Amino acid sequence: MLRLEFIVKKIGQLVVTIFAVASFNFLLFRVLPGDPIRLLARAGRLTPEAIDRLRQLFGLDQSVVTQYLYYLRNLATGELGISFTYRQPVIEILQERISNTLLLLATSTVIVLIIGVSAGMIAAARRGSKIDSSLVITSLVFWSLPTFWTGLVLIIILGVYFHALPISGMSTAGADNLTAFERILDIGKHILLPTITLAIVDMGQFMLITRSTLVDVLTEDYILTAKAKGLPSRKVLWNHGLPNALLPILTTTALYVSLIVGGAIQVETVFSWPGMGRLMYDAVLRRDYPILEASFFFTAATVILANFITDILYMFIDPRVREA
Amino acid sequence: MSFLDIKNLVIHFKSQMGNVHAVDGVSFGLHEGEILGLAGESGCGKTTSALSIPRLLPDNAMIINGNIFFNDEDLLLKTENEMEHIRWRKIAVVFQGAMNALNPVKTIENQIIEPIFQHEPGISHREAKHRALDLLIQVGIEPSRARNYPHEFSGGMRQRAMIAMSLVCKPKLVIADEPVTALDVMIQAQIMNLLKELVSKFNLSMILISHDLSIIAETCSSVVIMYAGKILEKGSVSSVFSHPAHPYTQALIRAFPDIHKTREFVEGIPGYPPNLIHPPEGCRFFERCKVRLENCQDEEPSMTILESNQQAACHLLNK
Amino acid sequence: MNDTSSFPKQESFMKSTWKLLWADPKGRAGVILLIFVLLFSFLGPVLFPFNPKDMATTSKEILQAPTAQHWWGTDEMGRDVFRATLAGSQVSLVVGLMATLISIIIGSIVGLIAGYYQGFLGNVLMRITDFFLVLPILPLIIVLAVLFGQSFTILILVIGLTSWSGTARIVRSQVISLRERQFIDRIRSLGASDFRIIGVHILPNVLPLIFANTVLVIAGSILAEATLAFLGLGDPVHVSWGTMLHYAFIAGAAGRGAWWYLIPPGLGIVTIVLAFTLTGHSLDQILNPRLRKY
Numbered sequence: 001m002l003r004l005e006f007i008v009k010k011i012g013q014l015v016v017t018i019f020a021v022a023s024f025n026f027l028l029f030r031v032l033p034g035d036p037i038r039l040l041a042r043a044g045r046l047t048p049e050a051i052d053r054l055r056q057l058f059g060l061d062q063s064v065v066t067q068y069l070y071y072l073r074n075l076a077t078g079e080l081g082i083s084f085t086y087r088q089p090v091i092e093i094l095q096e097r098i099s100n101t102l103l104l105l106a107t108s109t110v111i112v113l114i115i116g117v118s119a120g121m122i123a124a125a126r127r128g129s130k131i132d133s134s135l136v137i138t139s140l141v142f143w144s145l146p147t148f149w150t151g152l153v154l155i156i157i158l159g160v161y162f163h164a165l166p167i168s169g170m171s172t173a174g175a176d177n178l179t180a181f182e183r184i185l186d187i188g189k190h191i192l193l194p195t196i197t198l199a200i201v202d203m204g205q206f207m208l209i210t211r212s213t214l215v216d217v218l219t220e221d222y223i224l225t226a227k228a229k230g231l232p233s234r235k236v237l238w239n240h241g242l243p244n245a246l247l248p249i250l251t252t253t254a255l256y257v258s259l260i261v262g263g264a265i266q267v268e269t270v271f272s273w274p275g276m277g278r279l280m281y282d283a284v285l286r287r288d289y290p291i292l293e294a295s296f297f298f299t300a301a302t303v304i305l306a307n308f309i310t311d312i313l314y315m316f317i318d319p320r321v322r323e324a
Numbered sequence: 325m326s327f328l329d330i331k332n333l334v335i336h337f338k339s340q341m342g343n344v345h346a347v348d349g350v351s352f353g354l355h356e357g358e359i360l361g362l363a364g365e366s367g368c369g370k371t372t373s374a375l376s377i378p379r380l381l382p383d384n385a386m387i388i389n390g391n392i393f394f395n396d397e398d399l400l401l402k403t404e405n406e407m408e409h410i411r412w413r414k415i416a417v418v419f420q421g422a423m424n425a426l427n428p429v430k431t432i433e434n435q436i437i438e439p440i441f442q443h444e445p446g447i448s449h450r451e452a453k454h455r456a457l458d459l460l461i462q463v464g465i466e467p468s469r470a471r472n473y474p475h476e477f478s479g480g481m482r483q484r485a486m487i488a489m490s491l492v493c494k495p496k497l498v499i500a501d502e503p504v505t506a507l508d509v510m511i512q513a514q515i516m517n518l519l520k521e522l523v524s525k526f527n528l529s530m531i532l533i534s535h536d537l538s539i540i541a542e543t544c545s546s547v548v549i550m551y552a553g554k555i556l557e558k559g560s561v562s563s564v565f566s567h568p569a570h571p572y573t574q575a576l577i578r579a580f581p582d583i584h585k586t587r588e589f590v591e592g593i594p595g596y597p598p599n600l601i602h603p604p605e606g607c608r609f610f611e612r613c614k615v616r617l618e619n620c621q622d623e624e625p626s627m628t629i630l631e632s633n634q635q636a637a638c639h640l641l642n643k
Numbered sequence: 644m645n646d647t648s649s650f651p652k653q654e655s656f657m658k659s660t661w662k663l664l665w666a667d668p669k670g671r672a673g674v675i676l677l678i679f680v681l682l683f684s685f686l687g688p689v690l691f692p693f694n695p696k697d698m699a700t701t702s703k704e705i706l707q708a709p710t711a712q713h714w715w716g717t718d719e720m721g722r723d724v725f726r727a728t729l730a731g732s733q734v735s736l737v738v739g740l741m742a743t744l745i746s747i748i749i750g751s752i753v754g755l756i757a758g759y760y761q762g763f764l765g766n767v768l769m770r771i772t773d774f775f776l777v778l779p780i781l782p783l784i785i786v787l788a789v790l791f792g793q794s795f796t797i798l799i800l801v802i803g804l805t806s807w808s809g810t811a812r813i814v815r816s817q818v819i820s821l822r823e824r825q826f827i828d829r830i831r832s833l834g835a836s837d838f839r840i841i842g843v844h845i846l847p848n849v850l851p852l853i854f855a856n857t858v859l860v861i862a863g864s865i866l867a868e869a870t871l872a873f874l875g876l877g878d879p880v881h882v883s884w885g886t887m888l889h890y891a892f893i894a895g896a897a898g899r900g901a902w903w904y905l906i907p908p909g910l911g912i913v914t915i916v917l918a919f920t921l922t923g924h925s926l927d928q929i930l931n932p933r934l935r936k937y
Contacts, residue, residue, distance in 0.1 A: 020774055140920050144917040146866055148888070160899075222426055224380060225427075228380055230409065230411035235442075243427075243429050243430075262781025266870060266874075292789060296786050299779050319429060
């Protein structure tokens, strides 16, 4: 199968899955609760004109099938309803917040990948040694930490007792006259604790996956062949082990995206970071269904997109995949 | 026997249930230019013995005792660093190519060239590539296919590629571990002929590991029959195959039908090899042997030298 | 007497697994922690019962650091943190175990059917499984809890019904490889009924894997409950560690440095989850031969 065919096939799957998620969302928010009007147009919260407009937009007084079609059309055009809390179109609110979350996720991912994968490599190369055991135990402990609690503990230790780092928000309130550089520094200080919190839990998982993948790979026959050729163990690990281990690690990255999205919700809540996660938390507290519906969809779509990108990357790395 | 001489090799494996006495006092040797067959059932210790020569045993293997003299140097005394220089350059291995012995994400060409650069760092890329392609031609693979990946080759082609790869640093000794086991009979014949050809062309010495006696009979000049970690019989192929001295060897040969003889009933050997975590005290073949003398269960037989080209370990021969 | 029997007598599988688990330091630590946790959560509330209505009478008693009277201090309503922590342990355990039960049953059945029958049914099941795998778990359970309520039962259902995909995949791939190895097609053609085949050939070989997976799923379920509760979606009636942390957070305990309120329930969660994680990881190594050290 040519690369192009493969990509087209994957794009097809991407579209189908997003479609499935959208339908699932529809099922959850419009069909199952029984009365969508209650969820979307909470009387007393919105003006009667607004409620009427919503009723037209979403076809709330029509059959389920028609509603479904309205729903799909609205999704495609970015018409996501109006937030109860902010009295603003949901799509505007999302747009404000999404870059903040992406910044947080990107920084954490870099740390997780670098530390997690290196630790996994060290542990696999020295399998059975004390270093291996301590790395594994550390990773298991990290994995058992609830993300939100880790954040709270870090707040108490580093924020309150040592006053070392800011513990909430993305930038210092009221500081408007900063140069670009100072702004970046300010954000950097604020992002440090949330990033570490987010990274700690997932770092352990990545380390364990890398280690077990590499251990599996190192039992394969071609590793013995490489050793038989007289290659030193360093070269065997880097030239033969890692390239093959990269494949399942890449797959894990897709799973990991699913996890950090959940982690981001907790971290943003605890540190009052103004992103999508915090948005979701607030929406839960205030039962702001339009925001919940939209943020769930976008979160799921992001994960699906990440999976898609992983599949494509996989194709470039593994020559066997194109035959599927 | 000064080319390769193995004396009293004892190798145990650590396992969760105890130590497995995989190789228990094995001695054999090889002349230069000779093809030696290492025969026996699965688990008899033939691969372990052979792979201990380039020291390619897994981490849980313990070489308890023995010497492996290669060109008068004991390989068991070498450091890992020294072994890295000896591997492939002096002693190469041909693994079963049908399995996963080739790295699936690298091209065949890449994998063949790799050891050249490892052992001859100054060599030019052009010369290395030339050598690799030349060898591919010698084993019957079109050079245009060098850039393919292993999964794009058939089983037979992969085996040929493995053979080409093993010869690329011009080794003196090649260990071929079940080189044709997973291939169909026609291809088996082709590959075995190829091996014989290459051995004489490049003046190699070879240890051929196989459970298939017919292959050993056709290709090797001498044979070592192993069972449960011990050598039961060894000698020249002509002697051992025409008058096998040990009951086990006799049973093995009976288990392979002879195309020239009249039709006979092919017998297997009922039973299982003994537990090597607690190996029996006497002869290891006792349980499955048809002849059983009084002392076979308690006393281990030592090697009896028969004609100059044959030795066997059996109490029958001491009567 | 010389024992020349071919293979060592098969010790009961459970016994040898237990021996290996105990021999592994991680496994041993996990089991010890488990026993400790079980004692803690069953004896604790009996010895030191918690009364949620026993609140502060003076403002000094609110968010008080540990004293002789309140070993672990008080919360924002003046209640004893020590007793509250003991009481909260049960909810975490019960929700985690029940949710896991649901998850494992669904996952195993789906995996078995998909692996055994393959074909169209198998494909459909796998598509559904993959769909659930791709949905981000926390947002999903948040949304479900918001939409369908916060009772104890709903929480168990929500966590159980969303986490079965991993088990399904593992079971399915094991069943598929067993099918080949055990020549299931041939046995079927001889007329053996499917139930018999599954019961005799497939299930016994899949159960160890499911067991190791179960322990790890328990760890995940407990974390899920704790996180949901922290975000305000826990059962308002029963105090759990997650709900304690929720109220602590809302009361600003972190900013006020009330570490005695935050550490015990959190540490409790970590301990339980770690107990199951250590045990599960060790079991996984034992039951998956390739990961074994010698």
